[in-house]
Every structure is written in structure tokens, then in C-alpha cells.
Amino acid sequence: MAKKSRTKARETTTPGEVGPRQPCPCGSGKRYKACHGAPGGPAATFVNRPFEGLPSECDVIALRELVPAGTAPLTLKDGVTGSGRAVTLCSLLPMAAPAMVRDSGEVWLGLQVQHNFGDPARDLGAVLTKALEQAERGEAGIVGLTGDPGEGPRLQDLVEGGTLDVTVHEGFDYWIADVDDRDGMAAALEQANEAAAPTAKLTSVESAYWTNVGTKEHLRWVMPEPEDRLLDALARLHAAGKDDIAPGSRLVGMFRAHGLLAPVWDLPVGTGPEALEEPAAQYAADLAAALADDAPLTPEERSARNGLANRQLTIR
Incomplete structure (x- = not known):
């Protein structure tokens, strides 16, 4: 008799979905399968994108x-x-x-x-x-x-x-x-x-916030586009070398919060928010063009997309 495989089938999720072993986005600190994903639990009340339709x-x-x-x-x-x-x-x-x-x-x-x-x-x-x-x-x-x-x-x-x-x-x-x-x-x-870390809202683009945490500065930018389309567009810009927001900046990953992605850039200390206004506006224009591009991703862009997808942190 053949031995049964001890390897469990891998749990798969669609983009934006919470896996059963991931932290529950409600913030309880429990795994999703033991909280809002539990059978008979409060899953019916869980809303992945709760603020959709609100102003801003x-x-x-x-x-x-x-x-x-x-x-x-x-x-x-x-x-x-x-x-x-x-x-x-x-x-x-x-x-x-x-x-x-x-x-x-x-x-x-x-x-x-x-x-x-x-x-x-x-x-x-x-x-x-x-x-x-x-x-x-x-x-x-x-x-x-x-x-x-x-x-x-x-x-x-x-x-x-x-x-x-x-x-x-x-x-x-x-x-x-x-x-x-x-x-x-x-x-x-x-x-x-x-x-309270010093924080400022950029004026040239929507929903982008600079912050200074002492040892580093960051730009955190909440974006409204669907996750799959946004990842494709971010990957196109990354592969093209167009995701530098300021000299010495680096796109280090992104948060997933309440159903939307927020890319995060590390910035050299001393950058400040004013220096980000013009390059952020240019990045927004480049991103809009990348979002409108329906061509299949190139091998380099697919590699960039995989790297970005692996650098996501779900916080809610």
C-alpha cells in the first residue's frame, strides 16, 4: 500500500484575499481562520474594503x-x-x-x-x-x-x-x-x-504622506486602484527604473489596508516633503500611463511584480 503523502495541499488565495493562516484584518491579532474566517464565526460581518464610497x-x-x-x-x-x-x-x-x-x-x-x-x-x-x-x-x-x-x-x-x-x-x-x-x-x-512622528500631506498628488521616524524618512501613498491592476502598473514602472521618488529613495514594499495598497518608499534623512512634490506628480502621471497599458507584462516586469507582491504587509 502506498504511503499517504504528508505534504498538505497548499492553501491558495486570490489577490487581495486574506489567507486562513494570515492575521485577521480586523486587528484582533488572531489568525483569520480562528477569527472572522472561523466556521459559524463573525465572517458574515467582515468587509474587505469597508471605506469604499466614502469621500476621499x-x-x-x-x-x-x-x-x-x-x-x-x-x-x-x-x-x-x-x-x-x-x-x-x-x-x-x-x-x-x-x-x-x-x-x-x-x-x-x-x-x-x-x-x-x-x-x-x-x-x-x-x-x-x-x-x-x-x-x-x-x-x-x-x-x-x-x-x-x-x-x-x-x-x-x-x-x-x-x-x-x-x-x-x-x-x-x-x-x-x-x-x-x-x-x-x-x-x-x-x-x-x-x-507623534512628524508627518505632512503632499499637495501635488492625492493621499500621499511623508513622515520622519528619526532614523529614516518615508513616503506612504494610499492608492485606490484594484490590486491586480496596480501591481502590474507598479511593476512596469519598477522595471523601467521610473519609481525613484527622490535621489537615494527606494520602493521597499507596501501595506495592504482595508482593501487598498499603500506603496512605501524609504527616503534619505533630510529629504523633507517639499522635495517630493514635483517627482510625486511625475510619478502619478507615469503611473496613470502604466495603468492604461494593457500589453502583457514582459519577463522583467513579471519578475518585478513578483518581488513587489512578496513585499506586502497586511495591516487591516
């Missing part, structure tokens, strides 16, 4: 995953509770609060919160709804989400607009900009500011 989807992802201190005003749709009330989307709130109703009645919604319920847009929608209702009652304070919100509006159902007007702050001083008594938050503010 790529910037929302950047604020949630890459930018330490950033804000953007949101416009509520007509008919939503509190329509017309000032609402600000924030990268991070004090104590990582999901939302806050300020003394002024303004609502702040925090992005860097991990609820692990499978659909961040639904979770944000639930938190925003609670915060708006609390604001309508005239109650200031923190708003949280203690359990799976179940069915309800997603953030896309509550807000409208074409693009977000993102402001990247040097630190978290905006937390206390409208507070008279600032002494109680001084220690927390100092600690948060010390941990």
Missing part, C-alpha cells in the same frame, strides 16, 4: 492607519439626526475614545479605534449616531461602543461630499484648542506629542 477613501485609510495627528470636517446628509451640526473626523482622540461631544456641541469622531466587529464603517456609523443623539440632548463627553452594533447605518450612509479637506497637525494640541482649563490634559498631551 484613501485619505480616510491614511488617517486611520498612517497619520498620527490629522483632522477633516465631515458633512452630514440631510435627514440625519443632527444634520447641520459640526462633525470632525480625527485620526486619534484623547484616551483613544471612539467619539466625543465637545462642550460646544461639536462632535469629534475617532478613526484609530479597533472595535473588531468586522466592518469599521458600520462601527463608525454606530458611534457617530450615538454621538449625534447625545449632542442633541446637550450632553458633552466621551461616546463609546461596548458591543457589536448589529444592523445599522454605515459611515457612508451618514456623510456626503466629494473630497475631505485633511489637515495634518504637528501634534495633538487640537485636542485642547477649545478648552479653557488645559492643565488636566497636559501630561497626556505631552506624551501623545512625543510619540
Whole structure:
């Protein structure tokens, strides 16, 4: 009798899909097969691209995953509770609060919160709804989400607009900009500011952010194109030697976050964001041309594509 092979069949995934042994994109720290991919588990609620359809989807992802201190005003749709009330989307709130109703009645919604319920847009929608209702009652304070919100509006159902007007702050001083008594938050503010790496949003292209982490500088650029098409285009530029963003820069890989890719370049210390504006605009034009190229990849381009695909890190 022939011996049974001890080699298990390799698990395969399609591009953009999460493998069963990969970390679950919900941020729980578990493998996907033991979390949102578990039989009978919460897989039905997992949304691979939760922010699709939001104004400036790529910037929302950047604020949630890459930018330490950033804000953007949101416009509520007509008919939503509190329509017309000032609402600000924030990268991070004090104590990582999901939302806050300020003394002024303004609502702040925090992005860097991990609820692990499978659909961040639904979770944000639930938190925003609670915060708006609390604001309508005239109650200031923190708003949280203690359990799976179940069915309800997603953030896309509550807000409208074409693009977000993102402001990247040097630190978290905006937390206390409208507070008279600032002494109680001084220690927390100092600690948060010390941990915030200097970051700037490029103005010549969409959703590209420079950051300085001390020993290196990086450019991290969230891109909206489907993963397969984008990888092909990035590979064409890499094979052609057209992916240098600045002298001494290097495309080192990419994040996969909330269904989109964010290529990452290492930059020499001292580069700064201003030096990236013109080459980033040129790269965007070259990328658009590469995205429009339907010709089969050459052997060199296929090799470049494989190398890029192997340098991906899924963070959500």
C-alpha cells in the first residue's frame, strides 16, 4: 500500500484575499481562520474594503492607519439626526475614545479605534449616531461602543461630499484648542506629542504622506486602484527604473489596508516633503500611463511584480 503523502495541499488565495493562516484584518491579532474566517464565526460581518464610497477613501485609510495627528470636517446628509451640526473626523482622540461631544456641541469622531466587529464603517456609523443623539440632548463627553452594533447605518450612509479637506497637525494640541482649563490634559498631551512622528500631506498628488521616524524618512501613498491592476502598473514602472521618488529613495514594499495598497518608499534623512512634490506628480502621471497599458507584462516586469507582491504587509 502506498504511503499517504504528508505534504498538505497548499492553501491558495486570490489577490487581495486574506489567507486562513494570515492575521485577521480586523486587528484582533488572531489568525483569520480562528477569527472572522472561523466556521459559524463573525465572517458574515467582515468587509474587505469597508471605506469604499466614502469621500476621499484613501485619505480616510491614511488617517486611520498612517497619520498620527490629522483632522477633516465631515458633512452630514440631510435627514440625519443632527444634520447641520459640526462633525470632525480625527485620526486619534484623547484616551483613544471612539467619539466625543465637545462642550460646544461639536462632535469629534475617532478613526484609530479597533472595535473588531468586522466592518469599521458600520462601527463608525454606530458611534457617530450615538454621538449625534447625545449632542442633541446637550450632553458633552466621551461616546463609546461596548458591543457589536448589529444592523445599522454605515459611515457612508451618514456623510456626503466629494473630497475631505485633511489637515495634518504637528501634534495633538487640537485636542485642547477649545478648552479653557488645559492643565488636566497636559501630561497626556505631552506624551501623545512625543510619540507623534512628524508627518505632512503632499499637495501635488492625492493621499500621499511623508513622515520622519528619526532614523529614516518615508513616503506612504494610499492608492485606490484594484490590486491586480496596480501591481502590474507598479511593476512596469519598477522595471523601467521610473519609481525613484527622490535621489537615494527606494520602493521597499507596501501595506495592504482595508482593501487598498499603500506603496512605501524609504527616503534619505533630510529629504523633507517639499522635495517630493514635483517627482510625486511625475510619478502619478507615469503611473496613470502604466495603468492604461494593457500589453502583457514582459519577463522583467513579471519578475518585478513578483518581488513587489512578496513585499506586502497586511495591516487591516
